[in-house]
Amino acid sequence: MEKLVCIWQFSDNRKINLKLEPKPALLPERYGQCKKKWNMKQLMFFILSITFFQVYIGFSKKVNKPITDNQPAKVLGIYEYKYDYNTKDLTENHYIKLEETNGKISGIYYGTSDDFDEAREGYLPGFFKAKMLDINITDSKISFKIKVNDSDVYDKAITPFKNPKNNKQWTIGLRNYERSYFGKISENKILVETKDFDKRIFIKLNNH
Numbered sequence: 001m002e003k004l005v006c007i008w009q010f011s012d013n014r015k016i017n018l019k020l021e022p023k024p025a026l027l028p029e030r031y032g033q034c035k036k037k038w039n040m041k042q043l044m045f046f047i048l049s050i051t052f053f054q055v056y057i058g059f060s061k062k063v064n065k066p067i068t069d070n071q072p073a074k075v076l077g078i079y080e081y082k083y084d085y086n087t088k089d090l091t092e093n094h095y096i097k098l099e100e101t102n103g104k105i106s107g108i109y110y111g112t113s114d115d116f117d118e119a120r121e122g123y124l125p126g127f128f129k130a131k132m133l134d135i136n137i138t139d140s141k142i143s144f145k146i147k148v149n150d151s152d153v154y155d156k157a158i159t160p161f162k163n164p165k166n167n168k169q170w171t172i173g174l175r176n177y178e179r180s181y182f183g184k185i186s187e188n189k190i191l192v193e194t195k196d197f198d199k200r201i202f203i204k205l206n207n208h
Contacts, residue, residue, distance in 0.1 A: 093157075127157045
């Protein structure tokens, strides 16, 4: 165990060891410092612990740095969620595009009809782009809503990079027309959650 050694010191430099029994009856006019005696192993463990903590905190801030109110520009850009079950013929990735309009952040969401459908069986999904409503970004949190109509959904994928010509409207029809989303946002990633779906990780595309 570590030992505490406290030395009380009078003005004339006389010292009292507080480990004496019984304790001294006289209190000194001033006292010196109370020191901890550490062995070498304890000292090395302490130094390594502090070093590791500083490195971890620095790395965490760099990779997942939260967004503050005076740093809105850092979240602007295009984020991509890669769908787990894409095929050679069908890509169902989602995108979030955040822009600044009149000093405020606005956004467009690119997704599939599955967000507004029930269990899809026997037919292909539709694709849409829609304005993100009621966007709220505070520190490291984000929330928004999306409203779509049947006329907003098309047969071919719509992304921030392409909007195919002669893209016909999706004729299956939606089951729902509004959905709320929430999650966490950093300078390079958005984690989005919405009811009845797994979490989606959107990664910021550095070249956009």
